Amino acid sequence: MQIRFDKLGVVIAAIVAYAAFAAPFATFRANRIVPGQARSILEALPTATGTLLLAIIVAAALVALFRTPLVLRLVASVVVLAALALLIGAAGTFLTPAGNTLARVSPASGFWILIFAFTLLLADVLTRLNLSPLARVGVLVVAALAIGLLLISGSWDNLSILKEYANRADSFWAEGSKHVTLALGSLAAAVIVGLPLGILCHRVERLHAGVLNVLNIIQTIPSIALFGLLIAPLGWVATHVPGAAALGIRGIGTAPAFVALFLYSLLPVVANTVVGLAGVPRAANDAARGMGMTDRQRLFGVEFPLAFPVILTGIRIVLVQNIGLATIAALIGGGGFGVFVFQGVGQTAMDLVLLGAVPTVALAFAAAIVLDAVIEMTATKRRVETA
Amino acid sequence: MIEIEGITKRYDSTTVVDDVSMVIEPRTVCVIVGTSGSGKTTLLRMINRLVEPTAGVIKLDGADNRSLPGYELRRSIGYAIQGHGLFPHRTVAQNIATVPVLLGWDKARIKARVDELMTLYQLDPDAFGPRYPHELSGGQQQRVGVARALAAEPNVLLMDEPFGALDPIIRNKAQEDLLAIQKRFGTTIILVTHDMEEAVHMGDKIAVMDAGKLVQYAKPAEILANPASAFVGTLVGASERPFRLLSLGRVRDAVEDGSAEGEAISGDASQRDALAELLWSGRPALPVKGADGKPLGRVTVDGLVKRAARPA
Numbered sequence: 001m002q003i004r005f006d007k008l009g010v011v012i013a014a015i016v017a018y019a020a021f022a023a024p025f026a027t028f029r030a031n032r033i034v035p036g037q038a039r040s041i042l043e044a045l046p047t048a049t050g051t052l053l054l055a056i057i058v059a060a061a062l063v064a065l066f067r068t069p070l071v072l073r074l075v076a077s078v079v080v081l082a083a084l085a086l087l088i089g090a091a092g093t094f095l096t097p098a099g100n101t102l103a104r105v106s107p108a109s110g111f112w113i114l115i116f117a118f119t120l121l122l123a124d125v126l127t128r129l130n131l132s133p134l135a136r137v138g139v140l141v142v143a144a145l146a147i148g149l150l151l152i153s154g155s156w157d158n159l160s161i162l163k164e165y166a167n168r169a170d171s172f173w174a175e176g177s178k179h180v181t182l183a184l185g186s187l188a189a190a191v192i193v194g195l196p197l198g199i200l201c202h203r204v205e206r207l208h209a210g211v212l213n214v215l216n217i218i219q220t221i222p223s224i225a226l227f228g229l230l231i232a233p234l235g236w237v238a239t240h241v242p243g244a245a246a247l248g249i250r251g252i253g254t255a256p257a258f259v260a261l262f263l264y265s266l267l268p269v270v271a272n273t274v275v276g277l278a279g280v281p282r283a284a285n286d287a288a289r290g291m292g293m294t295d296r297q298r299l300f301g302v303e304f305p306l307a308f309p310v311i312l313t314g315i316r317i318v319l320v321q322n323i324g325l326a327t328i329a330a331l332i333g334g335g336g337f338g339v340f341v342f343q344g345v346g347q348t349a350m351d352l353v354l355l356g357a358v359p360t361v362a363l364a365f366a367a368a369i370v371l372d373a374v375i376e377m378t379a380t381k382r383r384v385e386t387a
Numbered sequence: 388m389i390e391i392e393g394i395t396k397r398y399d400s401t402t403v404v405d406d407v408s409m410v411i412e413p414r415t416v417c418v419i420v421g422t423s424g425s426g427k428t429t430l431l432r433m434i435n436r437l438v439e440p441t442a443g444v445i446k447l448d449g450a451d452n453r454s455l456p457g458y459e460l461r462r463s464i465g466y467a468i469q470g471h472g473l474f475p476h477r478t479v480a481q482n483i484a485t486v487p488v489l490l491g492w493d494k495a496r497i498k499a500r501v502d503e504l505m506t507l508y509q510l511d512p513d514a515f516g517p518r519y520p521h522e523l524s525g526g527q528q529q530r531v532g533v534a535r536a537l538a539a540e541p542n543v544l545l546m547d548e549p550f551g552a553l554d555p556i557i558r559n560k561a562q563e564d565l566l567a568i569q570k571r572f573g574t575t576i577i578l579v580t581h582d583m584e585e586a587v588h589m590g591d592k593i594a595v596m597d598a599g600k601l602v603q604y605a606k607p608a609e610i611l612a613n614p615a616s617a618f619v620g621t622l623v624g625a626s627e628r629p630f631r632l633l634s635l636g637r638v639r640d641a642v643e644d645g646s647a648e649g650e651a652i653s654g655d656a657s658q659r660d661a662l663a664e665l666l667w668s669g670r671p672a673l674p675v676k677g678a679d680g681k682p683l684g685r686v687t688v689d690g691l692v693k694r695a696a697r698p699a
Contacts, residue, residue, distance in 0.1 A: 281472070281475070283468060283469070283470040283471065283472035284472050284473070284474050284475065285472075286437075286468060286472055287466065287468060287471075287472030287473070287474075287532075287535075288472075288474070289437055289461070290435060290437055290461060290466035290468065290472075290545075291461060291462065291466055291485055291486050291489070291535070291536075292458045292459065292460070292461035292462030292463075292486060292489055293458065293485075293489065294458050297489070302474055302476075305476045306474075306475065306476055
């Protein structure tokens, strides 16, 4: 049998070789802000465990390197990811001196690169397996459950990021819910305003260019500048409009963050609504009118269902963008996971930064997978004929 | 009966339809022919008020078509277009049920009507009803488009180049099917096309339009025999005229006494087909049989050639 290399596998194997043998696996620090000392896999784990992990990694890298059956590649990537997840926790326990509450152990570059490499392998396998949308969501749920179990089991408790979490458990969930509320709330507002605006732009030719240009310009304003621009008008509203202050509208805080996210969300929603409606086949539209549908029946019965997958794509862009952007809200006291990021930057405590960044990335990633699946499910049934 | 009286449509300074008057008899097929930009589609769309006329009146069975709101008027008139315009997100059965649903028929009646039409159009309701339009062939899509237009049993059916996207073989079949269904339901059909062959084949009367004006409105034989203008003559095509004239007649009408050798041709076939068969086989005469298979007589090359000559 001829041995053949897998193209992506070559890249993955090279990355893995560097990460496993040259890059540090974990970082040890005497306390949370001093510079850390690098520890390789063999230094970070008991000798037997460390050797086992290295063996697993090398074996999986070989599976990736050559053309091997998809199932084998799937098993290899899952086994390595699980081993890495379990053993980074073990490294935390092993490296922390008994009774020492100040010492911190955190994953180092080698760990993250290994995670990246084998996630790449897993993603490649899942793409080649051509999973149905529901199956992809299923994989996401399984992965989320596995991570949840690891968190609950306490096997990561000796890692620095979870020590940061333990100190801020209450505010973590409060900021988390604020983050999600900001991202979803501004999305909802953008959909409520953007859909009718998009329909209006589609129907009234003169509005089209004007509205989209204004939204384009808003999109180019840097977020911090937009916050600054909003302070004065919202402050004025708070002092001059009765009841506004009671609703929480102020120059800084949640209100301007919400307004800024809302403004950024409008362009994708409006633009995709316009594009989606313009893509409705002319013949279908003409037939709908010719058979006696009223304008409203045509909008809700024909145009809207046909434009829906494209509109949903706009909503997906907005949701992922908002989850990331909401981090900035912390700058003006708007709360969210950004609070930990900016506190961490201020204290040079990188693990606190990660406490804010990791959940944000995970949320955005999950939202993208779920909405992609939904889009694919709505689009397969509504495939527009080419005739 | 559809009475079109002095209908004009102007967009800014351009006149698309210019003072057209004509009467379409009930239960007939009227074909509007013209080159692109002749205003034929606009004229058609003014009948169901997809386009509102600048001047003039259109009466359906004596009633001004503006006495109802546009959408209600359109629900009572069938409408089929080129490229069929099926809704890609709805199943075949849902597509056909569009107008009955708009009219608020009850479910059992809609189901019965959809099944009836699909059976009529040789589409098995259980197999094709739940499919989506993109899963059908071009010819099937076209049939569903016409079935949808006929769903609410309209007296009038407007068709805008309904066979334009079909290949020649399927087009012939679709034309035959439409004529059969027209006879069965007694529907008045107004069909727009740029194809004179189709017009001669389908039309009880042909309306020829040029630059927004109605230049001739007459029976096909009259149009072929006496084109009202050079334009109509060009549209008919000088070299095609005798054959088109023959295609209007049935073999049974050209039968002569006597007998001939060879396989018999059906009395329902067109005289054009009979002449083609005679020329191709090099024989002077063909036997003719009736629908029951009994011999009716014969057709001859000489007899058919005389019939292909310009009527006096």
